[in-house]
Amino acid sequence: xxxxxxxxxxxxxxxxxxxxxxxxxxxxxxxxxxxxxxxxxxxxxxxxxxxxxxxxxxxxxxxxxxxxxxxxxxxxxxxxxxxxxxxxxxxxxxxxxxxxxxxxxxxxxxxxxxxxxxxxxxxxxxxxxxxxxxxxxxxxxxxxxxxxxxxxxxxxxxxxxxxxxxxxxxxxxxxxxxxxxxxxxxxxxxxxxxxxxxxxxxxxxxxxxxxxxxxxxxxxxxxxxxxxxxxxxxxxxxxxxxxxxxxxxxxxxxxxxxxxxxxxxxxxxxxxxxxxxxxxxxxxxxxxxxxxxxxxxxxxxxxxxxxxxxxxxxxxxxxxxxxxxxxxxxxxxxxxxxxxxxxxxxxxxxxxxxxxxxxxxxxxxxxxxxxxxx
Amino acid sequence: xxxxxxxxxxxxxxxxxxxxxxxxxxxxxxxxxxxxxxxxxxxxxxxxxxxxxxxxxxxxxxxxxxxxxxxxxxxxxxxxxxxxxxxxxxxxxxxxxxxxxxxxxxxxxxxxxxxxxxxxxxxxxxxxxxxxxxxxxxxxxxxxxxxxxxxx
Numbered sequence: 459x460x461x462x463x464x465x466x467x468x469x470x471x472x473x474x475x476x477x478x479x480x481x482x483x484x485x486x487x488x489x490x491x492x493x494x495x496x497x498x499x500x501x502x503x504x505x506x507x508x509x510x511x512x513x514x515x516x517x518x519x520x521x522x523x524x525x526x527x528x529x530x531x532x533x534x535x536x537x538x539x540x541x542x543x544x545x546x547x548x549x550x551x552x553x554x555x556x557x558x559x560x561x562x563x564x565x566x567x568x569x570x571x572x573x574x575x576x577x578x579x580x581x582x583x584x585x586x587x588x589x590x591x592x593x594x595x596x597x598x599x600x601x602x603x604x605x606x607x608x609x610x611x612x613x614x615x616x617x618x619x620x621x622x623x624x625x626x627x628x629x630x631x632x633x634x635x636x637x638x639x640x641x642x643x644x645x646x647x648x649x650x651x652x653x654x655x656x657x658x659x660x661x662x663x664x665x666x667x668x669x670x671x672x673x674x675x676x677x678x679x680x681x682x683x684x685x686x687x688x689x690x691x692x693x694x695x696x697x698x699x700x701x702x703x704x705x706x707x708x709x710x711x712x713x714x715x716x717x718x719x720x721x722x723x724x725x726x727x728x729x730x731x732x733x734x735x736x737x738x739x740x741x742x743x744x745x746x747x748x749x750x751x752x753x754x755x756x757x758x759x760x761x762x763x764x765x766x767x768x769x770x771x772x773x774x775x776x777x778x779x780x781x782x783x784x785x786x787x788x789x790x791x792x793x794x795x796x797x798x799x800x801x802x803x804x805x806x807x808x809x810x811x812x813x814x815x816x817x818x819x820x821x822x823x824x825x826x827x828x829x830x831x832x
Numbered sequence: 833x834x835x836x837x838x839x840x841x842x843x844x845x846x847x848x849x850x851x852x853x854x855x856x857x858x859x860x861x862x863x864x865x866x867x868x869x870x871x872x873x874x875x876x877x878x879x880x881x882x883x884x885x886x887x888x889x890x891x892x893x894x895x896x897x898x899x900x901x902x903x904x905x906x907x908x909x910x911x912x913x914x915x916x917x918x919x920x921x922x923x924x925x926x927x928x929x930x931x932x933x934x935x936x937x938x939x940x941x942x943x944x945x946x947x948x949x950x951x952x953x954x955x956x957x958x959x960x961x962x963x964x965x966x967x968x969x970x971x972x973x974x975x976x977x978x979x980x981x982x983x984x
Contacts, residue, residue, distance in 0.1 A: 504944035677918035695895035792875040
């Protein structure tokens with residue numbers, strides 16, 4: 459028996475996860491608690507590790523794509539676009555103009571899908587079940603579009619070196635437009651479920667404040683960094699695909715707290731819808747793959763030198779460092795995983811907060827463990 | 833501090849600085865003062881006789897990327913944890929995968945693989961034919977062994 463008096467000022471170690479429902483996968487947090495206050499957080503990762511980087515080294519350049527699909531599995535299109543950005547530079551294959559626009563559309567649809575999953579899961583973290591159904595209805599519509607064009611819901615494997623698997627036809631363009639027509643209204647409905655809820659506001663406003671200099675120290679990027687007031691977006695800083703030919707704004711917030719990260723992600727979805735609409739209008743005609751990379755030649759592609767491509771995935775700056783040695787297989791593939799960096803800031807972010815707030819904070823990091831553990 | 837930097841341009845237009853590892857810390861310290869306030873990525877490439885360590889530094893003002901490259905033949909490189917917080921996890925990841933020892937790191941242990949794993953998977957001489965099994969012992973700690981009966 460422990461007397462109650464002895465519990466005072468005694469620190470308790472507690473494991474949260476790897477099977478805790480609000481840790482979004484297999485995150486294990488080793489907490490040091492003083493009563494209900496978190497004194498120290500130590501994230502322990504690696505439960506989903508399968509060393510995709512090594513597997514990529516053992517296969518042809520074109521085969522690596524399916525492992526990239528499975529990194530950030532809720533935004534597979536962004537992962538494919540990120541890998542191809544580096545691989546096509548290394549192999550010297552230029553994608554045709556039509557492909558560039560198709561990839562932009564798919565990457566933005568994927569970004570919306572990823573943010574929707576985050577919104578639903580974040581609602582669940584805070585005890586709101588309702589938004590989950592609204593966002594998954596919309597996400598399901600996007601996955602139907604992916605099924606229509608690639609044959610697969612999540613792990614699409616749609617893009618390939620120098621092209622895409624299947625050309626856009628009138629039907630898919632019509633379906634995307636139909637989706638965009640109803641999406642903004644539905645998004646506002648979900649947005650109001652969040653920001654007009656008093657409980658939600660009191661659990662997010664002023665909680666989990668991330669100063670911009672701390673964020674940069676830890677290498678935090680994406681919506682997390684923009685919610686701290688740093689307007690860094692790779693789509694603007696170093697435009698890839700067709701982002702320099704469409705109009706969109708990069709939302710930032712100076713609030714720096716959980717609430718800011720929610721606002722930034724919702725605004726990003728609205729901007730993505732704007733980008734897709736413009737891209738559909740500007741979609742040029744032409745071939746949908748580069749003949750230099752047709753299927754029979756795909757396994758003979760070679761490249762030499764080291765290349766780094768950064769792209770804006772829904773989680774942040776997704777970087778691929780690719781080294782080729784002149785053979786048909788990559789010599790080294792290294793992935794800059796944005797969620798890995800965003801998670802590393804959690805010990806600094808969740809110091810001296812309540813356990814319930816820790817859940818509210820870790821929810822805004824938007825962690826996907828396929829990507830953290832690779 | 834006087835040090836010699838070899839500057840070059842990579843094929844995709846990034847600015848690359850080559851430096852010997854003795855002066856790495858001085859160079860990065862100066863670059864940080866110049867505005868490179870974030871360390872974006874640490875990668876290691878195993879060239880069998882040497883390991884190349886590649887740092888991608890990020891400048892939040894002009895949103896530029898700068899590459900610093902150094903190499904090591906005995907797998908030892910000074911740690912940048914005193915300059916950038918993000919070096920902590922990045923260096924642990926590279927230690928885990930490549931076996932590069934970052935001298936001066938406060939907590940250099942494996943991050944993705946369990947403690948006790950044999951070998952460094954991303955090295956070119958890593959033996960892929962040997963399977964390693966991870967099990968939990970009575971204390972709740974991970975235990976790695978080559979014996980399948982011991983594992984699953």
